[in-house]
Amino acid sequence: MSASSSPTTPLGIAHEPAELLAEAASLEAASAEEILAWVEQRLGARAAIASSFGVEDMVLIDLARKHAPSLRVFTLDTGRLPPETYELIEVVRNRYGIPVETYFPERGRVEALESTQGCFSFRRSLEARKECCAIRKVEPLRRALHGRDGWVTGLRREQSINRTDVAVVEHDREHGGLIKLNPLAAWSRQQVWTYIQTNSVPYNALHDRGYPSIGCAPCTRAVKPYEDERAGRWWWESREHSECGLHPVR
Template sequence: MPRFTQEQVDQINSKLKTPEDALKWAYDTFGEKIAKASSFGAEDSVVTDMIIKINPKARFFTLDTGRLNQETYDVMDSLSKRYGIKFEVMFPNTQQVEQMVRTKGINLFYESVENRKLCCEIRKVHPLNKILGTLDAWITGLRRDQNENRSKASMVEIDRMHGGIIKVNPIIEWTWEQVLDYIKSKNIPYNKLLDKGYTSIGCEPCTRPIKPGEDLRAGRWWWESDQHKECGLHMDHTAR
C-alpha cells in the first residue's frame, strides 16, 4: 500500500486542476485498489460518469442500510445498465441490526443523537470500514459547500479515520449548480428524489426535502440542530 506524507499530498493537490486530473492520478496510482463510494446522490451520478470515461472497469461500492428509498435503488439500477457497473453492495451485520432494533426500537434514531449515531455506525460505518480495509484509496462525491465540516476538505487527502488510506474528492470545489448543469448537459441517470426537493440523500426515515432558503444538507437528520452533522463516514475537518 502506497503511503503519503501530508507534504506529498499538498504537492499533489497543487498540480491537480480539474476533477478529471484527480481521477486520472488516482487510477494511475492505485489501479484496482481504489473504488468509488456511492450513496446515489446527484454528485455521485456526476463522478460516476467522469470515472467511466477514464476507467471503464473501475470499481464502485455502496452501503445498503436496509432503510433506503426505492428511488435510490432505481438509480442504482439505471447507472448499472447505462455504464455496465456491478456495484459491490455492502450490508450491515444482521445480528447487530437485530440486537439494536430489539433493544432500542425500529425508529431509535429519533429519540437521541446517541441512538442516531449508533444506527449510522451499525448500518453504515461498520460496512464502510469493512470494504475500506481492503483498499488503498477511495473516491467520494463530497463538496466543500455541503456543510461546514466539509469546507476545509481537499481534492486529495489522507484519511486518518481509515488507516491513512487516500481519499479523493474530485468535485470538492464544485457548486451545486455545476452538479445540476453537468447532469442536465450529459443527460445522465440521477436519483429522482432530486426532483422532489431532496438535495442530500441518505436513509428514507432520516432524509426529507429541503425548504426554501435552507442549507443543502438541512434535510439530513433535520430534528438535530448540530451544524456539523455527519454519520461518521467522513472526518471532521473543523477539528483538525
Template sequence: MSAVRPVPVETTVSEEELLATGTSLASAPAEEVLAWAEHRFGARAVIATSFGPEDMVLVDMSRRHARSLRLLTLDTGRLPPETYELMEVVRNRYGVTVETFFPDHERLEALQSEHGHFSFRKSVDARKECCAIRKVEPLRRALAGRLAWVTGLRRDQSSNRADVSVLSVDREHGGLLKLSPLASWTARDVWNYLREHGVPYNPLHDRGYLSIGCAPCTRAVKPFEDERAGRWWWESAEHNECGIHARR
C-alpha cells in the same frame, strides 16, 4: 494543506509525494483527479457512492476517464425505493458492478430488538449508534485492502464540509488516501454536468430532496434552507453527519 501523518508503506506514496500531489491536484479538473487515482492505484482505488447527484457525476466521469476505478455502495436496509431503482439504472447503463455492503445482521437485530425501529429519534447518540451500525462499520469493511477512496464531498454542501481538501489522508480508515475531486464545485456545477451529459439521477431530487440518505431520516428541503437541512432535521446543524466522514 495541513500536516498529515505518513501514509502506509503499502501505498508507496511518501509524505513528500503526498504534499506535492496535494498541491498539484488542489486546483486540477475533477477528470484529472480521477485519472491520477487510476494511474496511481488502479482497481485498488474505489468510488464510494450513495447515488446522490455528486456521486452520479463521479460515476459518469469515471466511465469516461478512469474506467478501472471500482464502485461500492452501502445498503443500510432503509434506502428509498427510488435509490434502489437508480442503482439498477447505473448497472445497466454503464455495465458496471456495484459492490454492495450491508450492516452486520447480529448488531442490527440487537439494535432493533432492544431499542425499536426508530431509536435514532430519541437522541443524537442513539442516531449515531444507528448510523454506526448501518453505515460506519460497513464502510470500514468496504475500504479494507483499498489504497484510496473517492467521495463526492463539496465545500459548499454545509458548514461542516467547508474545508474539504481534494486530497487528504483518511486516518479513520487506516491512513488510505481520500480524494474529493468535486470539492470546489457548486450545486450548479453538479447539475450543469448532469444535464449536459444526460446523466440519470434520483427522481426524489425533482421533489425537493436535495440530499438523500435513509428514508426515515430524509425529507424535502424548504426554500432557502441548506441543501443538507433535510438530513436528521430534528437535530442541530453541527450534528449533521453520519460518521462516515468523521474528522478528528
C-alpha cells in the same frame, strides 16, 4: 496539471505524509477529469468510488467511465434506503455495465439494535442516532475500504457548514492512511446539475421532489429553498451534527 505529469509508481497504503502533501498540492487546482485520470494512473482498481447515488456521485460515476474506467463503485445498503435509490442503482448497472459492490451492516448488530431499542431509536438522542449510523454505515464502510489504497467521494464545500474546508486530497487516517479524493470539492450545485443535464446522466427521482441530499428514508426530508443542501438530513438535530460518521469533521 495533466495526469501524465505524475510518476507512475503506485503510492500504496504506507505512503509518507510528505508525499501525500506533495500530491495534494499538485491536485488541489486540478479539474475533476484530471484528478480522476491521476487516480486511474496511480491507483487504478485499488481505489473505488463510494456512492450513495446522490447527484454528485452520479457525476463521478459518469466521469470515471471516461477518465478512470478501472475504478470500482461500491455502496452501503443500510437496509433503510428509499425505493428510488434502489431503482437508480439498477439503472446504473444497466447503463454503465458495471457491478455495484454492496455492503450491508452486520445482521446480528442490526437485530440486537432493533430488538432492544425499536425501529426508530435514532430519534431519541444524538448518541442513539450515531449508534445507528455506526452500525449501518460506519462499520460497513470499514469493510468496504479494507484492502484498498484510496477512495473517491462526491463531497463538496458548498453542501453544508461542516464541509466548507473539504480538501481535494485527504490523508484518511481513520482507515489506515488511505488516500481520500474529493474531485468535486470546489464545484457548485449549479455546476453539478449542468453536468448532469449536458451529459444526460441519470439521477435519483427524489432530487426533483426537493431532496438535494438523500440518505436513509426515515432520516431524510425535502428542504426549503432557503435551507442548505443537507438540512433535510436528521433535521431534528442542530446543523453542526449533520454528518453520519463516514466523513468525520476535522
